[in-house]
Amino acid sequence: MRKKRIGFLGRLLASTLLITAGHAVLANDAINPVPRSDQWWMQRHQSMNDRVKQGNVDLIFIGDSITHGWEGAGKEIWEAYYGHRNAVNLGIGGDRTQHVLWRLDNGNIDGIQPKLAVIMIGTNNAAPNQPEETAEGIKAIVQKLRERLPKTKILLLAIFPRGETPEDPLRQKNEQVNKIIAQFADGEMVKLVDIGPAFLTIDGILPKDIMPDLLHPNTRGYSIWAAAIEPYVAEVLGPLPPPQAEPDAEGFVPLFDGKTIAGWRKAGGNATYWTEDGCIVGKVGPGPNTFLCTEKTFSDFILKVEAKFDVPGNSGIQVRSHQRPDTGRVYGYQCEIDPSDRSWSAGIYDEARRGWLFTLENKEDARKAFKRDDWNEFVIEAKGRHLKTYLNGVPCADYVDESDQADLEGFIALQVHRGKQGQIRWRNIRIKVLDKAE
Numbered sequence: 117m118r119k120k121r122i123g124f125l126g127r128l129l130a131s132t133l134l135i136t137a138g139h140a141v142l143a144n145d146a147i148n149p150v151p152r153s154d155q156w157w158m159q160r161h162q163s164m165n166d167r168v169k170q171g172n173v174d175l176i177f178i179g180d181s182i183t184h185g186w187e188g189a190g191k192e193i194w195e196a197y198y199g200h201r202n203a204v205n206l207g208i209g210g211d212r213t214q215h216v217l218w219r220l221d222n223g224n225i226d227g228i229q230p231k232l233a234v235i236m237i238g239t240n241n242a243a244p245n246q247p248e249e250t251a252e253g254i255k256a257i258v259q260k261l262r263e264r265l266p267k268t269k270i271l272l273l274a275i276f277p278r279g280e281t282p283e284d285p286l287r288q289k290n291e292q293v294n295k296i297i298a299q300f301a302d303g304e305m306v307k308l309v310d311i312g313p314a315f316l317t318i319d320g321i322l323p324k325d326i327m328p329d330l331l332h333p334n335t336r337g338y339s340i341w342a343a344a345i346e347p348y349v350a351e352v353l354g355p356l357p358p359p360q361a362e363p364d365a366e367g368f369v370p371l372f373d374g375k376t377i378a379g380w381r382k383a384g385g386n387a388t389y390w391t392e393d394g395c396i397v398g399k400v401g402p403g404p405n406t407f408l409c410t411e412k413t414f415s416d417f418i419l420k421v422e423a424k425f426d427v428p429g430n431s432g433i434q435v436r437s438h439q440r441p442d443t444g445r446v447y448g449y450q451c452e453i454d455p456s457d458r459s460w461s462a463g464i465y466d467e468a469r470r471g472w473l474f475t476l477e478n479k480e481d482a483r484k485a486f487k488r489d490d491w492n493e494f495v496i497e498a499k500g501r502h503l504k505t506y507l508n509g510v511p512c513a514d515y516v517d518e519s520d521q522a523d524l525e526g527f528i529a530l531q532v533h534r535g536k537q538g539q540i541r542w543r544n545i546r547i548k549v550l551d552k553a554e
Contacts, residue, residue, distance in 0.1 A: 147253050212241045213237055246289075356377075
């Protein structure tokens, strides 16, 4: 007798078939809370229950192996961003929405009232479930949290991209889920944020130097994740403490702690920033120019920054900057750090009055001073209306702004200019505050 082959739809129906009062009915298994039979799974579940019983929980991360990985590849990033924020990792590798639902019913959130819950779940449902089913499972998780933890705000993350290209079938299914779950946000207690583009190249390729298996982030991936959601976390839990250090022998203090974006905020476009190997990294891409800005403003100072580029571009270090409330555009005096053949690094461009380039006093020496494909130190001195720049110790621009529009105070901003795919790195960002000029 020839066996009858069962297609995908048949398998789906079989997996969701229930018998009720002698009648066959369809059910979505993504919304039916069930545990897993693995002993290690139950042990981890119990260890999370033991942790929440201790109380003192302000932040929870809920998810599968991608969230679980904060304890692996993301361990150092977790400690830097969340180690002091009473955070608990409620991620278990291999989980689907139905397993999370069971865990929430069986101890994972008993007796706590965290300020914020971060949810990233659903990619393991991609193969067995249709997008609509996965979305219903995610909706059930959100609803359960709202019922059990009514004071907890929810940051619902769109499912991260997977597979190398946009044509990957499981990535496409997850993108369909993301379109549906965007409807679950209410703008107040539940926010939907899609940080997926931060992991991708301009053409939608998922690099293996961010997700080596095209699914799970490595340390760089977790750093991108933490930096991307920090504005939303800080909104609920408060900002990360800014760098704290005694002035060095010359009176300079750091503006970057080498691990997080504490003391900085992103403004303008959609470029990605993260921290890695003691550097701030900005990924160049399409769209409006993007700036990473200091929370503090400065008047008179000497600023020292080292910068390095992957590709020629048109980026700069802005000082005494401001952000327009109507357009969000950032403008200020910009020390150009462009490594292209135009060779005007360390010239000053006035973003507030577009098109004014104050050329180098020492152009030939500056051209020779620039080190292509290597680190370059830029020094910007601002005292009253007088601005000076130096490139690797060579004096460059020397300008006095005598106009009525001169800016005498503002924030510092690291610019990622739109352009070819590539990265800009900054390190050793230090400032010496000067007495105000008379």
